[in-house]
Amino acid sequence: MAPIFLRFTRLPASIRSLAIRSIKPFHSSARCLDVYKDVNLDTFTKLTQTNHRLVLVDFYADWCGPCHQLSPILEKLCSDPNIKSGIGGLPVDLIKVDVESDVGGSLGQQHKVTSLPTVFAYREGKPVSHFRGAIPQNAVLEFLKAV
Numbered sequence: 001m002a003p004i005f006l007r008f009t010r011l012p013a014s015i016r017s018l019a020i021r022s023i024k025p026f027h028s029s030a031r032c033l034d035v036y037k038d039v040n041l042d043t044f045t046k047l048t049q050t051n052h053r054l055v056l057v058d059f060y061a062d063w064c065g066p067c068h069q070l071s072p073i074l075e076k077l078c079s080d081p082n083i084k085s086g087i088g089g090l091p092v093d094l095i096k097v098d099v100e101s102d103v104g105g106s107l108g109q110q111h112k113v114t115s116l117p118t119v120f121a122y123r124e125g126k127p128v129s130h131f132r133g134a135i136p137q138n139a140v141l142e143f144l145k146a147v
Protein backbone atom coordinates (compact mmCIF):
# COMPACT_ATOMS: atom_id res chain seq x y z
CA MET A 1 0.00 0.00 0.00
CA ALA A 2 1.35 3.42 -0.99
CA PRO A 3 2.04 6.04 1.69
CA ILE A 4 -0.82 8.47 2.24
CA PHE A 5 0.89 11.41 0.54
CA LEU A 6 1.38 9.32 -2.64
CA ARG A 7 -2.26 8.23 -2.61
CA PHE A 8 -3.30 11.86 -2.07
CA THR A 9 -1.28 13.14 -5.06
CA ARG A 10 -2.95 10.59 -7.36
CA LEU A 11 -6.37 12.15 -6.78
CA PRO A 12 -7.84 14.39 -9.51
CA ALA A 13 -6.96 18.06 -9.04
CA SER A 14 -10.56 19.12 -8.26
CA ILE A 15 -10.86 16.59 -5.43
CA ARG A 16 -7.33 17.34 -4.19
CA SER A 17 -8.08 21.08 -3.84
CA LEU A 18 -11.36 20.30 -2.05
CA ALA A 19 -9.53 17.99 0.36
CA ILE A 20 -6.86 20.60 1.06
CA ARG A 21 -9.49 23.26 1.85
CA SER A 22 -11.27 20.95 4.26
CA ILE A 23 -8.19 20.19 6.35
CA LYS A 24 -8.37 22.20 9.55
CA PRO A 25 -5.15 23.26 11.23
CA PHE A 26 -4.53 21.87 14.67
CA HIS A 27 -4.22 24.43 17.42
CA SER A 28 -4.26 24.39 21.14
CA SER A 29 -6.10 26.93 23.20
CA ALA A 30 -6.09 27.53 26.92
CA ARG A 31 -8.66 25.64 28.92
CA CYS A 32 -11.50 27.90 29.88
CA LEU A 33 -12.13 26.53 33.36
CA ASP A 34 -10.37 24.61 35.98
CA VAL A 35 -12.09 24.41 39.34
CA TYR A 36 -9.94 22.88 42.03
CA LYS A 37 -11.65 21.72 45.22
CA ASP A 38 -10.09 20.39 48.42
CA VAL A 39 -6.51 21.15 47.40
CA ASN A 40 -3.51 20.28 49.54
CA LEU A 41 -0.69 22.73 50.29
CA ASP A 42 1.55 21.48 47.46
CA THR A 43 -1.24 21.72 44.89
CA PHE A 44 -2.25 25.18 46.13
CA THR A 45 1.33 26.41 45.80
CA LYS A 46 1.75 24.87 42.35
CA LEU A 47 -1.52 26.31 41.02
CA THR A 48 -0.98 29.81 42.35
CA GLN A 49 2.58 29.94 40.95
CA THR A 50 1.40 29.73 37.32
CA ASN A 51 2.52 32.56 35.04
CA HIS A 52 -0.01 32.21 32.24
CA ARG A 53 -3.29 32.31 34.20
CA LEU A 54 -5.07 34.37 36.82
CA VAL A 55 -6.09 32.19 39.76
CA LEU A 56 -9.01 33.10 42.00
CA VAL A 57 -8.89 31.52 45.45
CA ASP A 58 -12.36 31.33 47.01
CA PHE A 59 -12.30 30.81 50.79
CA TYR A 60 -15.69 29.42 51.83
CA ALA A 61 -17.54 27.22 54.32
CA ASP A 62 -20.45 24.87 53.69
CA TRP A 63 -22.63 26.57 56.31
CA CYS A 64 -22.07 30.05 54.81
CA GLY A 65 -25.12 31.40 52.92
CA PRO A 66 -23.27 34.21 51.10
CA CYS A 67 -20.68 31.62 49.98
CA HIS A 68 -23.46 29.66 48.28
CA GLN A 69 -24.55 32.85 46.50
CA LEU A 70 -21.06 33.73 45.26
CA SER A 71 -19.82 30.28 44.18
CA PRO A 72 -22.11 29.89 41.13
CA ILE A 73 -21.19 33.39 39.96
CA LEU A 74 -17.46 32.63 40.16
CA GLU A 75 -17.87 29.27 38.42
CA LYS A 76 -20.01 30.78 35.67
CA LEU A 77 -17.56 33.61 34.97
CA CYS A 78 -14.52 31.34 35.08
CA SER A 79 -16.16 28.92 32.64
CA ASP A 80 -16.74 31.66 30.06
CA PRO A 81 -13.74 31.69 27.65
CA ASN A 82 -14.42 35.36 26.87
CA ILE A 83 -13.82 36.41 30.48
CA LYS A 84 -10.19 37.35 30.99
CA SER A 85 -8.23 39.32 33.53
CA GLY A 86 -8.02 43.03 32.83
CA ILE A 87 -4.24 43.13 33.06
CA GLY A 88 -2.63 40.82 30.54
CA GLY A 89 -5.88 39.23 29.36
CA LEU A 90 -5.18 36.00 31.23
CA PRO A 91 -7.66 33.12 31.44
CA VAL A 92 -9.09 32.59 34.91
CA ASP A 93 -8.97 29.47 37.11
CA LEU A 94 -10.75 28.96 40.41
CA ILE A 95 -9.49 27.26 43.58
CA LYS A 96 -12.12 26.60 46.24
CA VAL A 97 -10.75 26.37 49.77
CA ASP A 98 -13.01 25.09 52.56
CA VAL A 99 -11.80 26.88 55.69
CA GLU A 100 -13.21 24.10 57.88
CA SER A 101 -10.68 21.59 56.54
CA ASP A 102 -7.18 21.33 58.02
CA VAL A 103 -5.47 22.69 54.92
CA GLY A 104 -8.15 25.32 54.38
CA GLY A 105 -7.90 26.48 57.97
CA SER A 106 -4.14 26.99 57.74
CA LEU A 107 -4.43 28.72 54.35
CA GLY A 108 -7.16 30.95 55.78
CA GLN A 109 -4.89 31.92 58.67
CA GLN A 110 -1.99 32.64 56.30
CA HIS A 111 -4.25 34.91 54.23
CA LYS A 112 -5.80 36.51 57.34
CA VAL A 113 -9.33 35.56 56.28
CA THR A 114 -11.72 37.10 58.82
CA SER A 115 -15.01 36.87 56.93
CA LEU A 116 -16.56 34.56 54.38
CA PRO A 117 -16.54 34.43 51.46
CA THR A 118 -13.15 35.97 50.73
CA VAL A 119 -11.66 35.78 47.24
CA PHE A 120 -8.00 36.40 46.44
CA ALA A 121 -6.63 36.90 42.93
CA TYR A 122 -3.18 35.43 42.28
CA ARG A 123 -1.00 36.41 39.35
CA GLU A 124 2.52 34.99 38.92
CA GLY A 125 2.55 33.48 42.39
CA LYS A 126 1.54 36.60 44.28
CA PRO A 127 -1.82 37.74 45.62
CA VAL A 128 -2.59 40.95 43.73
CA SER A 129 -6.03 41.81 45.11
CA HIS A 130 -8.97 40.45 47.08
CA PHE A 131 -12.57 41.11 48.04
CA ARG A 132 -14.86 39.99 50.85
CA GLY A 133 -18.52 39.09 50.82
CA ALA A 134 -21.01 37.94 48.22
CA ILE A 135 -20.95 40.61 45.55
CA PRO A 136 -23.10 40.66 42.40
CA GLN A 137 -21.86 39.39 39.05
CA ASN A 138 -21.18 42.85 37.61
CA ALA A 139 -19.00 43.67 40.64
CA VAL A 140 -17.03 40.44 40.13
CA LEU A 141 -16.55 41.43 36.46
CA GLU A 142 -15.22 44.82 37.58
CA PHE A 143 -12.88 43.07 39.99
CA LEU A 144 -11.56 40.85 37.17
CA LYS A 145 -11.03 43.90 34.94
CA ALA A 146 -8.96 45.50 37.69
CA VAL A 147 -6.65 42.50 38.13
